[in-house]
Amino acid sequence: MTSATPFDLIVIGSGPAGQKAAIQGAKAGKQVALIEQTREVGGACVYQGTIPSKTLRESALQMVRFLQATEVFEFRMRDDVKITNLMTRLDRVVRAHGKFMKDQLTRNGIDCFHGRAGFVSDHEVRIQKTDGTATFVTAPIIVVATGSRPRVPDNIPIDHEHILDSDSILSLVYLPKSLTVLGGGVIASEYASIFALLGVHVTLVDTADRPLKFLDQELTDEFCEAFEKTGGHYRGGQKIGSVQWDGCSKVTTVLESGETLESEKVLVALGRVSNLEHLNLQATGIQPTTRGLIPVNHHCQTTVRHIYAVGDVIGPPSLASCSMEQGRRAVCHALGLNSGVAPEHIPMGIYTIPEMSSVGLSEQEATAKYGGATVGRARFHEIARGQISGMTHGLLKMIADPKGEQLLGIHIVGEGATELIHIGQMGLLHNMPIDRFIDNIFNFPTLAETYRVAALDIAKQRQH
Amino acid sequence: MVHSTITPLAQEERETLRSFIADQLGRGNLDLPLLPVVANRVLLLSSDPDADASKLSSLIQQDQALAGQIIRIANSPAYAPRTPIVSLQQAITWLGLTMLAGLAFSVSVQSGVFHTTGYEKEVRNLWRHALATGLFGKEIARRIRHNVENAFLCGLLHTIGKPAILHLLAQSPDKSAEPFSWITIESLFEEFHITAGSKLAAVWQLPDPVQETIRYYQDDQYHQAISPTKGAMITCLAHHLASVMLGNSVHDENSLLTLPVVQDLNFYPEDMTALLELRETVRASVECFLP
Ligand SMILES: Cc1cc2nc3c(=O)[nH]c(=O)nc-3n(C[C@H](O)[C@H](O)[C@H](O)COP(=O)(O)OP(=O)(O)OC[C@H]3O[C@@H](n4cnc5c(N)ncnc54)[C@H](O)[C@@H]3O)c2cc1C
Numbered sequence: 001m002t003s004a005t006p007f008d009l010i011v012i013g014s015g016p017a018g019q020k021a022a023i024q025g026a027k028a029g030k031q032v033a034l035i036e037q038t039r040e041v042g043g044a045c046v047y048q049g050t051i052p053s054k055t056l057r058e059s060a061l062q063m064v065r066f067l068q069a070t071e072v073f074e075f076r077m078r079d080d081v082k083i084t085n086l087m088t089r090l091d092r093v094v095r096a097h098g099k100f101m102k103d104q105l106t107r108n109g110i111d112c113f114h115g116r117a118g119f120v121s122d123h124e125v126r127i128q129k130t131d132g133t134a135t136f137v138t139a140p141i142i143v144v145a146t147g148s149r150p151r152v153p154d155n156i157p158i159d160h161e162h163i164l165d166s167d168s169i170l171s172l173v174y175l176p177k178s179l180t181v182l183g184g185g186v187i188a189s190e191y192a193s194i195f196a197l198l199g200v201h202v203t204l205v206d207t208a209d210r211p212l213k214f215l216d217q218e219l220t221d222e223f224c225e226a227f228e229k230t231g232g233h234y235r236g237g238q239k240i241g242s243v244q245w246d247g248c249s250k251v252t253t254v255l256e257s258g259e260t261l262e263s264e265k266v267l268v269a270l271g272r273v274s275n276l277e278h279l280n281l282q283a284t285g286i287q288p289t290t291r292g293l294i295p296v297n298h299h300c301q302t303t304v305r306h307i308y309a310v311g312d313v314i315g316p317p318s319l320a321s322c323s324m325e326q327g328r329r330a331v332c333h334a335l336g337l338n339s340g341v342a343p344e345h346i347p348m349g350i351y352t353i354p355e356m357s358s359v360g361l362s363e364q365e366a367t368a369k370y371g372g373a374t375v376g377r378a379r380f381h382e383i384a385r386g387q388i389s390g391m392t393h394g395l396l397k398m399i400a401d402p403k404g405e406q407l408l409g410i411h412i413v414g415e416g417a418t419e420l421i422h423i424g425q426m427g428l429l430h431n432m433p434i435d436r437f438i439d440n441i442f443n444f445p446t447l448a449e450t451y452r453v454a455a456l457d458i459a460k461q462r463q464h
Numbered sequence: 465m466v467h468s469t470i471t472p473l474a475q476e477e478r479e480t481l482r483s484f485i486a487d488q489l490g491r492g493n494l495d496l497p498l499l500p501v502v503a504n505r506v507l508l509l510s511s512d513p514d515a516d517a518s519k520l521s522s523l524i525q526q527d528q529a530l531a532g533q534i535i536r537i538a539n540s541p542a543y544a545p546r547t548p549i550v551s552l553q554q555a556i557t558w559l560g561l562t563m564l565a566g567l568a569f570s571v572s573v574q575s576g577v578f579h580t581t582g583y584e585k586e587v588r589n590l591w592r593h594a595l596a597t598g599l600f601g602k603e604i605a606r607r608i609r610h611n612v613e614n615a616f617l618c619g620l621l622h623t624i625g626k627p628a629i630l631h632l633l634a635q636s637p638d639k640s641a642e643p644f645s646w647i648t649i650e651s652l653f654e655e656f657h658i659t660a661g662s663k664l665a666a667v668w669q670l671p672d673p674v675q676e677t678i679r680y681y682q683d684d685q686y687h688q689a690i691s692p693t694k695g696a697m698i699t700c701l702a703h704h705l706a707s708v709m710l711g712n713s714v715h716d717e718n719s720l721l722t723l724p725v726v727q728d729l730n731f732y733p734e735d736m737t738a739l740l741e742l743r744e745t746v747r748a749s750v751e752c753f754l755p
Binding site for chain 1: 517518521522547548549550551553554556557558561602605606609610611612613614673692693721722726727728730731732733
């Protein structure tokens with residue numbers, strides 16, 4: 001017989017989803033237990049995902065800007081810029097972020113448990129410690145926020161030494177001469193462009209004819225052009241046959257077409273799987289989907305009504321931004337609190353080099369819904385700010401209804417795209433007519449001006 | 465490790481040797497030649513144009529003296545790498561095997577061979593332990609997604625001070641007809657191997673994480689290490705696993721679970737079980753190198 005400590009709310013996993021769920025519970029005056037299996041709180045977002053990849057990207061960009069400045073100001077940078085310096089910076093940023101998260105949880109009076117959680121029943125959870133002992137907690141509401149990890153395809157022997165995944169790529173201590181990246185999704189494209197910028201010979205391989213197929217083709221075309229310019233190559237329409245380390249100095253990737261690619265390292269970024277294996281879900285009656293996700297309704301409620309699941313563990317969009325909101329909303333729903341209007345227009349930010357971002361309808365979606373679409377374009381190099389900053393790549397694409405009056409979507413590629421998108425997001429939220437972008441004044445010179453230029457482009461196409 | 469009391473005679477012998485080692489360390493007189501068997505293999509492989517490239521590559525990755533010297537020379541101005549060489553794999557890729565074969569050849573010729581008369585078995589055990597630590601280090605690093613190449617090099621070289629001391633003793637003017645007792649030597653290792661290893665690593669300009677590991681790999685020290693690769697912490701556990709596997713530890717597989725380093729690495733019992741399951745693979749690799 002175990003004696004379980006009672007709480008009002010148990011949250012499993014301290015990533016963005018779990019954290020916001022726990023904080024929402026604490027703010028509502030509830031006694032919250034947050035269980036995390038790693039020693040640090042913050043989840044994949046802090047240690048393997050968003051924060052490290054964006055820090056590495058920023059360091060790479062800073063290095064390149066600095067290199068460009070050396071030409072203008074006639075000084076030389078050391079040849080031996082060590083990746084360890086980039087990684088040490090990354091370690092510092094990650095630690096600082098982790099500490100910030102921990103402080104936030106402590107401030108809110110949340111009881112943090114270090115251990116691996118598994119259900120004993122639909123109300124009770126066992127927390128296994130590293131020393132083999134266990135404690136038990138119980139609550140009327142439980143939120144599962146155990147996140148995801150890289151998928152390991154059967155035919156690829158990932159050894160985290162020569163054949164890496166998106167977690168182990170962060171452990172590199174020197175830049176390889178060449179890198180084959182398998183996958184054409186967000187993580188694959190982001191890392192491919194970062195390493196290409198750092199001077200690594202990168203080949204991105206995927207089955208699709210272009211990377212990031214879910215994005216507007218004009219955006220991905222710009223991305224591919226910039227990627228090729230930094231020395232990267234995209235090999236579309238390719239299936240992977242096998243990947244093998246030669247035991248000496250290179251990894252050979254054999255494509256089903258029979259072609260072989262050789263590189264010093266390989267990065268495998270072929271999707272993610274939910275972390276369910278330690279949860280003992282059978283004890284709750286929850287049945288995962290065939291894709292290994294926890295099925296939920298639009299309140300993030302599982303088939304067992306007092307158990308919620310949020311974040312990556314329930315599948316796409318698998319973004320830190322959405323995971324946080326799901327965590328907050330799930331707890332509001334469970335506690336009968338008003339969670340506000342559900343977000344309608346979720347922006348998508350992709351931190352490739354250059355960045356890409358989109359919100360609202362694509363040209364195809366608008367055409368399907370309204371029988372047509374008017375598209376306005378503004379190129380960064382035509383804008384004063386773009387010229388000043390030497391931006392050769394950059395496009396803002398504005399989607400309006402067939403009459404060219406109503407804003408329906410915004411798609412941007414170019415530096416600052418993930419920030420710039422929010423102007424469009426606010427416009428969509430407020431059902432803004434296209435002319436508002438023309439009638440209003442933006443700071444000059446800024447990239448925000450692209451909104452005005454694209455709106456003018458739409459206005460020009462109106463038939464009077 | 466053998467724990468026995470030291471007799472008065474041994475105590476006297478120890479004192480003489482202590483001051484000799486302290487003096488030599490003070491002067492920076494440190495070196496580390498290859499084991500005769502390793503030197504032979506290098507000579508054979510590097511003179512055979514048909515030799516299998518992977519054999520040389522694995523030989524370089526199995527011997528501490530050869531590995532350390534290769535890293536040292538690869539980073540020297542003669543080879544002028546664009547970025548520092550921080551792992552053996554990197555050295556192999558950047559220099560190419562032909563150049564590496566030449567390099568290994570000159571290392572084995574220049575550094576001479578290790579004189580082990582009287583302690584063949586013990587010396588073999590030192591080497592086996594170093595290699596086993598490197599191999600366990602790799603597996604630990606794989607599990608926590610830390611750099612595997614770095615973990616290996618840190619493990620392989622963490623006790624490089626021990627053979628360096630042995631080599632010093634072989635040159636001691638007080639050498640009697642009888643070899644020094646191994647108990648005496650072990651007590652000298654305890655006292656000096658970290659200083660000797662650190663000095664040698666500094667002279668050889670080994671990568672920072674390796675130098676840090678040599679200084680801080682022990683249970684009560686690894687907290688002081690700051691390298692993001694966690695080489696010292698990984699090596700601490702790898703060292704214990706190697707000792708248990710080779711039967712020279714005060715721990716057994718169960719008591720390993722209670723080590724603070726296991727908790728600090730966030731290893732759950734199932735992680736440790738998985739690691740321990742690899743011991744036969746590690747043992748086979750070690751046996752293959754030094755039967
Ligand atoms: C390389 C990369 C780049 C990314 N970039 C972005 C980006 O730019 N923008 C963006 O919005 N998103 C990005 N993401 C996605 C984002 O990181 C995830 O969507 C987000 O982390 C999901 O949050 P989560 O809370 O659901 O899960 P996680 O962050 O995965 O956290 C889950 C936590 O649960 C813990 N856990 C698992 N099982 C148990 C158990 N049984 N007991 C106790 N604890 C357990 C885990 O240890 C982990 O700490 C990126 C992801 C990756 C991999």
